[in-house]
Amino acid sequence: MRVALLGGGTVGAEVARILLANSADLAARVGEPLELAGVAVRDRKRDRPGIPADLITDDPEALVNRPDSDVVVELIGGIEPARSLILSAMSHGSSIVTANKALLASHGAELNEAADRARVDLFYEASVAGGVPLLLPLRQSLGGDRIRRVLGIVNGTTNYILTKMGEEGMGYEEALSRAQALGFAEADPTADVEGFDAAAKAAIIATLAFHTRVTIDDVHREGITGITAADMSAARRMGFVVKLLAVAELTDDEAGLVVRVHPAMVPHSHPLASVRDAFNAVFIEAEAAGEVMFYGAGAGGQPTASAVLGDIVSAARNRTTGSRPGWTRPYAGLEIRPISMVRTRYTLILDVLDRPGVLASVAGSFATHDVSIQTVRQDQRDGGAVLVIRTHLARESDLAATVENLRELDCVEQVVGVMRVEGEEGS
Numbered sequence: 001m002r003v004a005l006l007g008g009g010t011v012g013a014e015v016a017r018i019l020l021a022n023s024a025d026l027a028a029r030v031g032e033p034l035e036l037a038g039v040a041v042r043d044r045k046r047d048r049p050g051i052p053a054d055l056i057t058d059d060p061e062a063l064v065n066r067p068d069s070d071v072v073v074e075l076i077g078g079i080e081p082a083r084s085l086i087l088s089a090m091s092h093g094s095s096i097v098t099a100n101k102a103l104l105a106s107h108g109a110e111l112n113e114a115a116d117r118a119r120v121d122l123f124y125e126a127s128v129a130g131g132v133p134l135l136l137p138l139r140q141s142l143g144g145d146r147i148r149r150v151l152g153i154v155n156g157t158t159n160y161i162l163t164k165m166g167e168e169g170m171g172y173e174e175a176l177s178r179a180q181a182l183g184f185a186e187a188d189p190t191a192d193v194e195g196f197d198a199a200a201k202a203a204i205i206a207t208l209a210f211h212t213r214v215t216i217d218d219v220h221r222e223g224i225t226g227i228t229a230a231d232m233s234a235a236r237r238m239g240f241v242v243k244l245l246a247v248a249e250l251t252d253d254e255a256g257l258v259v260r261v262h263p264a265m266v267p268h269s270h271p272l273a274s275v276r277d278a279f280n281a282v283f284i285e286a287e288a289a290g291e292v293m294f295y296g297a298g299a300g301g302q303p304t305a306s307a308v309l310g311d312i313v314s315a316a317r318n319r320t321t322g323s324r325p326g327w328t329r330p331y332a333g334l335e336i337r338p339i340s341m342v343r344t345r346y347t348l349i350l351d352v353l354d355r356p357g358v359l360a361s362v363a364g365s366f367a368t369h370d371v372s373i374q375t376v377r378q379d380q381r382d383g384g385a386v387l388v389i390r391t392h393l394a395r396e397s398d399l400a401a402t403v404e405n406l407r408e409l410d411c412v413e414q415v416v417g418v419m420r421v422e423g424e425e426g427s
């Protein structure tokens with residue numbers, strides 16, 4: 001079994017190292033030796049310890065076009081040339097393993113159809129939660145169940161930042177700088193902090209969990225840059241933590257699907273609340289299995305290489321035995337609905353004047369838009385009061401209208417924070 005590696009960076013170098021170091025075990029598991037046929041990189045001159053120099057090439061097309069590659073492993077990232085290289089490898093009959101979330105979330109349908117036509121495997125376990133096994137359990141172990149909802153912490157950078165803000169009282173900028181200093185965040189953190197990375201992963205999860213084609217463009221996305229110390233301290237006082245969640249769920253009529261990424265308050269009692277620092281976890285609510293959670297390292301060379309190696313073993317084993325697992329087809333074709341259809345609980349923080357009648361005016365705004373209040377807490381502040389209001393389940397569109405109305409009230413000086421609450425009983 002010849003394995004061609006496209007990319008020898010953070011993940012690719014670890015995959016090459018493990019392939020070479022564990023060759024005897026891998027051969028026994030696959031049923032045939034796995035031979036590293038080559039490693040394509042951009043800069044051939046760079047020192048790459050552990051990878052034999054004669055395996056390095058800067059010509060990925062030539063590596064992919066070799067007729068004797070059984071498994072092509074794409075670890076370059078981005079859309080092009082990764083997409084063309086994968087399609088070309090498939091047309092030569094190679095099975096594909098990739099960790100490329102951006103590509104899967106935008107061109108997943110094209111790649112799956114091409115794999116189907118070429119009758120080769122396409123595996124991408126590492127694309128969602130690094131070293132955490134998730135996609136294979138979704139495709140196979142839970143393949144006979146009906147999934148109702150998936151809640152995921154799938155971006156380690158933002159989880160690290162939010163953990164530092166929540167536990168150590170850091171501001172957003174300070175927590176981001178700490179994450180950058182420790183290598184948990186890129187110099188340009190936009191893809192992580194604005195939720196693009198999590199949205200790509202949400203699209204991949206939703207496609208597999210709900211048997212419906214979902215792309216990153218279908219995902220409602222909000223990042224964490226607007227989260228304030230006030231949001232954090234209100235959450236803490238009420239027994240919640242703030243997490244950036246990727247949520248995919250059936251609508252009440254079960255004919256639609258809403259996929260969203262946004263910060264949310266999660267109660268301490270929920271298993272996702274204990275997922276700290278750069279860790280990832282995905283919590284699944286299935287009809288028969290009930291609640292299932294997958295937890296672990298969502299990124300990093302070694303954990304991600306573990307998931308890639310698992311896919312290589314599966315793909316190589318399928319070739320030695322002549323079998324294929326079959327595809328998760330998007331047969332359900334659920335309608336992708338807008339976030340305005342979703343019903344969630346909310347917490348609002350308002351700076352208000354400290355005078356009689358304020359509570360009545362504020363409560364009136366909620367009632368006018370059919371949003372029912374669960375609790376109200378009032379604290380003093382210099383020159384006024386702070387109201388922390390929790391709602392019962394409310395539609396996103398009704399809540400938005402309420403907030404608009406509150407902003408127009410004379411007694412409301414500022415709407416300081418509005419955050420969804422997820423993971424509570426009944427929500």
Ligand SMILES: NC(=O)c1ccc[n+]([C@@H]2O[C@H](COP(=O)([O-])OP(=O)(O)OC[C@H]3O[C@@H](n4cnc5c(N)ncnc54)[C@H](OP(=O)(O)O)[C@@H]3O)[C@@H](O)[C@H]2O)c1
Nearest residue numbers: 007008009010011041042043075076077099100299300304
């Ligand atoms: N890093 C993680 O923790 C992680 C986690 C989950 C998923 N992933 C995914 O895994 C993939 C790889 O990530 P990474 O962190 O390993 O990236 P990386 O460190 O930037 O490595 C990219 C590799 O691709 C090579 N490359 C780039 N453009 C090329 C081209 N046109 N032709 C040939 N080679 C090219 C680079 O060559 P040079 O070495 O010469 O620059 C480098 O070896 C991405 O899709 C990423 O989203 C990464």
